[in-house]
Amino acid sequence: MPLRLFNTLTKTKEDFAPIDPKKVRMYVCGPTVYDFAHIGNARPAIVFDLLYRLLRHEYGAEHVTYVRNITDVDDKINARALRDFPALPLNDAIRKVTETTEAQYHADADALGCLRPDHEPRATAFIPDMVKLIAQLLARGHAYEAGGEVLFDTQSMPDYGRLSGRRLDEQQAGARIEVDAHKKHAHDFVLWKQSADNEPGWTSPWGRGRPGWHIECSAMSAAYLDKTFDIHGGGLDLIFPHHENEIAQSRCAHGTDVMANVWMHNGFLQVEGEKMSKSLGNFVTIRQLLTEWNGFKWPGAVARFAMLMTHYRQPINWSLQRLEEAAIALDSFRHFSMEDEDVLPSQAVIEALSDDLNTPLAIAELHKLLEEAKKPIQQVGGAASVLWATCKFLGLDLEEVNLNRLFRAARDAVSDEDIHRAIEARKAARTAKNFAESDRIRDELLAKGIVLKDGPQGTTWEVKR
């Protein structure tokens, strides 16, 4: 089955075919490094990591190039630097903010089971490319200088707005926002703006300044993937204006018909039924999830699985129940799977993913494998092995998911010795048919959150769910 992907440009699922049959090139908008990444940021990281894994599987790891940028020049970063490190010189303060945030982002993405992209360019390393691109746009008549800025002239591009379905003539200019007087059209956007002395800046033909947000991605994608490439991804909210403007810049500067063939966008997250926002106080960072959220320390694999339970274009309502369900599923996968490096991932799962990353269907296939793996007689390379290999392929680290550990850490710890002693005492009582006593011991442990299970090999225990 060929890989099919939903393309925002055409609003249909299309068969995927790379421009160069031997090389797939993908670009995804990465984080602006000024604060901890939240679970909304985690979604594109996970979704496109999964696509990356699928592409590597189909085309070979050496034939896929995945670029995810790091935006380290941004007014929010400046503000954060001034707030957190007022004593440092601005550039040092900025570096402090960007470097620590970037390290945190990497730690978070690693914990979520995301492979590192092949390239993670930082915007500040590509200022000369951006300047060149802007000069090209000016030379071709797609940009103009006004009010100390260089602006993109949206009216110079006949099909501006195609990705988002916003045609310039249909937009009510200034309907909701005051149009800057120096703009020729309300949708014209900044390519380069001047910097004050207390702002970071680079020299350019238009004075000391800094790039607009959109030009970064145009410059960095071209640097690694050329003028036209295969897949461009990001969150739904980036369709307009960010991606629309990227397309305008890249196509007009390079004189090409398309920037990327396939544009993919992931849906948004809500938390317990409400929009996630700082003002509502329901902001959940990845860091929080991994250290403590709702009383539990969630393994990254649980968060990843909870994310994949829903198709990437659908909205997700992030909730405790969702995470618990994910943890329960992964725990049984871990329990019944068998490590085997020589086995390939399930073909049924690959096919589910090949249909526009249908992860819910892929998960249903995992459950089918689980059913097989539960059967008493397991062959080497059988269902239990395939289950293991498939989870690994999906980036789910089963080893770190252990319900006992997860649930127990949240409760008052009872030492293993205490439990062991209680089990022995109960065993003696049961042998003597003193069931009142044995039940008393069992209830006592239950009150502490420990559940006993009598099996053919004796008594084992688990943390109560």
Added chain:
RNA sequence: GGCCUCGUGGCGGAGUGGUGACGCAGCGGAUUGCAAAUCCGUGAACCCCGGUUCAAUUCCGGGCGAGGCCUCCA
């Protein structure tokens, strides 16, 4: 106002022009000293109104409802 999604059992969540996956929870049974776990089995849903069709949850139109973007927010 413009543009774009979405509305499936108690919850999560695929899919399809013709008896509606899968998971969690529930229920019944086996098992157990009683339980837990496990195993076997099982009830339960396609927002409303029109239209197209032999047939619509699936296609088209309208309505109602939820959400997003148009404010450098994934």
